[in-house]
Amino acid sequence: MISDPYGLSRVVGEKGVLPQRARKLEPSLPCREAELLIDVESLNIDAASFKQIKDDVGAEPAKIAARIQEIVRERGKMQNPVTGSGGMLLGRVKEIGPKHPARGTLKVGDRIATLVSLSLTPLVIEEIKAVHVEIDRVDIRGHAILFASGIYAKLPSDMPDTLALAALDVCGAPALVARYVKPGMTVAVLGAGKSGALCLAQARKDLKGQGKVLALDISEKALAALSGIGLCDTALKVDATQAVDVMEAVSQATGGALCDLVVNCASVGNTEMASILSVKDGGTVIFFSMATSFTAAALGAEGVGKDVTMLVGNGYAPGHADLTLDLLRSEPALRKLFETRYV
Amino acid sequence: MISDPYGLSRVVGEKGVLPQRARKLEPSLPCREAELLIDVESLNIDAASFKQIKDDVGAEPAKIAARIQEIVRERGKMQNPVTGSGGMLLGRVKEIGPKHPARGTLKVGDRIATLVSLSLTPLVIEEIKAVHVEIDRVDIRGHAILFASGIYAKLPSDMPDTLALAALDVCGAPALVARYVKPGMTVAVLGAGKSGALCLAQARKDLKGQGKVLALDISEKALAALSGIGLCDTALKVDATQAVDVMEAVSQATGGALCDLVVNCASVGNTEMASILSVKDGGTVIFFSMATSFTAAALGAEGVGKDVTMLVGNGYAPGHADLTLDLLRSEPALRKLFETRYV
Numbered sequence: 248m249i250s251d252p253y254g255l256s257r258v259v260g261e262k263g264v265l266p267q268r269a270r271k272l273e274p275s276l277p278c279r280e281a282e283l284l285i286d287v288e289s290l291n292i293d294a295a296s297f298k299q300i301k302d303d304v305g306a307e308p309a310k311i312a313a314r315i316q317e318i319v320r321e322r323g324k325m326q327n328p329v330t331g332s333g334g335m336l337l338g339r340v341k342e343i344g345p346k347h348p349a350r351g352t353l354k355v356g357d358r359i360a361t362l363v364s365l366s367l368t369p370l371v372i373e374e375i376k377a378v379h380v381e382i383d384r385v386d387i388r389g390h391a392i393l394f395a396s397g398i399y400a401k402l403p404s405d406m407p408d409t410l411a412l413a414a415l416d417v418c419g420a421p422a423l424v425a426r427y428v429k430p431g432m433t434v435a436v437l438g439a440g441k442s443g444a445l446c447l448a449q450a451r452k453d454l455k456g457q458g459k460v461l462a463l464d465i466s467e468k469a470l471a472a473l474s475g476i477g478l479c480d481t482a483l484k485v486d487a488t489q490a491v492d493v494m495e496a497v498s499q500a501t502g503g504a505l506c507d508l509v510v511n512c513a514s515v516g517n518t519e520m521a522s523i524l525s526v527k528d529g530g531t532v533i534f535f536s537m538a539t540s541f542t543a544a545a546l547g548a549e550g551v552g553k554d555v556t557m558l559v560g561n562g563y564a565p566g567h568a569d570l571t572l573d574l575l576r577s578e579p580a581l582r583k584l585f586e587t588r589y590v
Numbered sequence: 591m592i593s594d595p596y597g598l599s600r601v602v603g604e605k606g607v608l609p610q611r612a613r614k615l616e617p618s619l620p621c622r623e624a625e626l627l628i629d630v631e632s633l634n635i636d637a638a639s640f641k642q643i644k645d646d647v648g649a650e651p652a653k654i655a656a657r658i659q660e661i662v663r664e665r666g667k668m669q670n671p672v673t674g675s676g677g678m679l680l681g682r683v684k685e686i687g688p689k690h691p692a693r694g695t696l697k698v699g700d701r702i703a704t705l706v707s708l709s710l711t712p713l714v715i716e717e718i719k720a721v722h723v724e725i726d727r728v729d730i731r732g733h734a735i736l737f738a739s740g741i742y743a744k745l746p747s748d749m750p751d752t753l754a755l756a757a758l759d760v761c762g763a764p765a766l767v768a769r770y771v772k773p774g775m776t777v778a779v780l781g782a783g784k785s786g787a788l789c790l791a792q793a794r795k796d797l798k799g800q801g802k803v804l805a806l807d808i809s810e811k812a813l814a815a816l817s818g819i820g821l822c823d824t825a826l827k828v829d830a831t832q833a834v835d836v837m838e839a840v841s842q843a844t845g846g847a848l849c850d851l852v853v854n855c856a857s858v859g860n861t862e863m864a865s866i867l868s869v870k871d872g873g874t875v876i877f878f879s880m881a882t883s884f885t886a887a888a889l890g891a892e893g894v895g896k897d898v899t900m901l902v903g904n905g906y907a908p909g910h911a912d913l914t915l916d917l918l919r920s921e922p923a924l925r926k927l928f929e930t931r932y933v
């Protein structure tokens with residue numbers, strides 16, 4: 248077993264607490280044997296955190312920079328003490344500990360993005376070089392440490408960072424879809440936004456021409472964009488909070504059969520029942536929406552006596568970053584959609 | 591397809607709203623073609639609801655009875671307007687609509703318990719015969735309606751109602767465990783209370799002598815009771831909110847291998863990470879605890895880069911009631927444990 252894969256030894260003064268929960272991390276060098284050292288280029292601060300800082304100190308770059316430096320100096324990580332959230336970073340590999348699993352895959356100098364939150368990443372800022380207020384980004388000089396369990400993606404050289412990051416942000420979703428879609432299935436994606444588009448493309452790929460893909464969204468525009476590039480067989484304009492309406496629309500579109508798999512990528516709450524009622528008995532719902540309520544799903548399925556397998560959308564699956572970037576490469580229309588909508 | 595399996599036609603004045611969410615149901619006779627009519631004997635009011643009523647009107651049976659009658663008269667169902675919760679009922683089958691799925695399985699006169707909430711069950715109370723304040727139960731004369739999708743259990747004649755109801759209350763848990771346990775697995779159950787004991791017994795059964803069952807609980811007493819009757823191979827006294835401690839205890843008990851399946855039946859919050867860190871890469875966690883936070887599970891697994899399948903514990907699986915009652919029958923020691931602890 249790798250020693251300290253979760254970075255417990257970097258937590259200051261709180262035994263048995265994971266880095267995410269810790270008040271303070273010890274970010275100093277040297278890099279330990281199961282760690283990866285990163286020469287940081289920029290921090291993408293979580294939107295809620297950046298807004299809180301801006302609301303607090305004002306929009307002036309120097310003030311924002313000072314506040315960020317203060318947080319990182321105090322906590323050894325960029326975790327906003329008010330929102331609790333972090334963000335992610337871009338940089339180059341500087342050193343790979345002999346027991347870090349990336350040894351053999353990455354090499355010094357590779358550009359990577361971390362896919363774990365800054366809220367658990369030891370960080371030292373030597374200098375803030377620029378604050379890009381409109382995109383929540385700060386360019387810095389400094390170093391960060393990735394634990395053996397910390398996920399990352401190698402940044403591709405065939406697309407701009409912004410495009411890669413937009414897709415990597417939600418790459419767990421298509422990767423999980425790939426595990427559950429089999430040819431012949433009827434698959435519905437509820438919420439046809441950024442993650443929804445990737446899920447639709449992945450589902451269509453895994454169906455290998457046998458089966459059916461439904462896109463459901465409240466936005467006519469989002470649906471038109473997806474239909475226009477052939478990402479779905481049927482587009483249904485529905486409000487996902489109206490469970491019965493959604494069920495009826497799906498039932499009609501599937502000749503009463505309903506779906507084998509429903510993927511919930513909606514950005515609003517109260518959409519559990521629409522997902523549950525839209526699957527066949529014995530079907531599966533994958534909940535990616537962070538607005539999912541555990542009890543609404545558990546009690547909802549029981550209340551309607553539905554034998555449905557309900558999965559919590561894990562943001563991580565091995566190979567999820569490559570799978571997602573490959574999806575953009577193999578589907579030029581999807582890439583274009585991303586370039587126009589999400590970059 | 592069965593017409594109106596969810597009882598939408600019983601909702602008064604709100605189109606497309608499910609009975610659970612509806613302000614008012616129409617509980618009048620006759621029984622419709624996809625419905626089951628029940629001659630009600632007693633209502634087991636949800637604990638939170640009963641307490642609210644008691645706190646509001648006082649502990650006097652007549653006052654509690656009056657308040658319950660008032661709610662049911664107004665809403666056509668026993669859904670406490672403050673807590674939103676219901677409970678379940680016991681009664682005898684009075685009529686089975688020609689399109690209700692129980693036709694063929696049940697017969698008029700059978701005693702059943704509903705396993706869907708009173709909060710979605712059309713109900714008429716003609717008379718309240720007794721209020722049992724200490725056990726949140728009221729005996730009534732009246733009728734209730736079960737929709738085609740509404741789950742129920744036939745009450746067994748070889749055990750007291752109280753015992754059957756205690757087990758049926760959590761019967762979804764062992765039924766789901768039965769789907770995931772295969773011989774050779776290492777299975778941990780976090781929270782060795784009522785549902786935990788059933789899950790342990792079911793897991794042990796499905797391992798067929800190959801594999802290992804771990805019981806984890808904060809209570810020495812609960813663990814001793816389970817170990818005493820051979821329901822687990824290893825009992826670990828841990829606080830499930832302390833993720834790292836739990837992981838270390840499980841790691842030690844499994845020679846560093848961790849578990850294939852973790853079943854979370856703890857009654858407290860903040861136990862997601864303990865579950866996630868205790869499974870192997872590629873393993874599965876079933877969350878039954880209603881204190882589970884969706885985001886803590888989803889972001890937690892991502893934060894530690896764990897490839898874990900996470901399931902929302904559906905309270906319903908076909909055959910769950912019979913499976914659970916059979917478990918009590920085939921395991922006299924488990925039955926005894928239930929009789930002493932949960933009846």
Ligand SMILES: NC(=O)c1ccc[n+]([C@@H]2O[C@H](COP(=O)([O-])OP(=O)(O)OC[C@H]3O[C@@H](n4cnc5c(N)ncnc54)[C@H](OP(=O)(O)O)[C@@H]3O)[C@@H](O)[C@H]2O)c1
Nearest residue numbers: 417419438439440441442465466486487513514536537562
């Ligand atoms: N667990 C994970 O790893 C993971 C991975 C990917 C995504 N997610 C989560 O999934 C959710 C979606 O993310 P995203 O980036 O795809 O967001 P997004 O691009 O904003 O897409 C959400 C879509 O849902 C639509 N929508 C909003 N209200 C709706 C309603 N009432 N009925 C039907 N559709 C509605 C939106 O339409 P409008 O544009 O008209 O509002 C939009 O098209 C977020 O909660 C995200 O955190 C989690």
Ligand SMILES: NC(=O)c1ccc[n+]([C@@H]2O[C@H](COP(=O)([O-])OP(=O)(O)OC[C@H]3O[C@@H](n4cnc5c(N)ncnc54)[C@H](OP(=O)(O)O)[C@@H]3O)[C@@H](O)[C@H]2O)c1
Nearest residue numbers: 760762781782783784785808809829830857879880903905
């Ligand atoms: N989705 C479903 O259909 C379904 C089915 C079954 C159960 N459930 C849910 O599962 C949960 C458990 O139900 P239950 O009836 O089994 O409850 P229970 O009998 O109270 O069992 C819970 C157990 O957890 C233990 N516990 C409490 N705090 C703990 C901690 N910090 N660390 C470790 N163990 C701890 C309790 O010990 P103490 O006795 O010492 O407090 C108790 O033994 C509830 O939330 C229930 O609603 C859901």
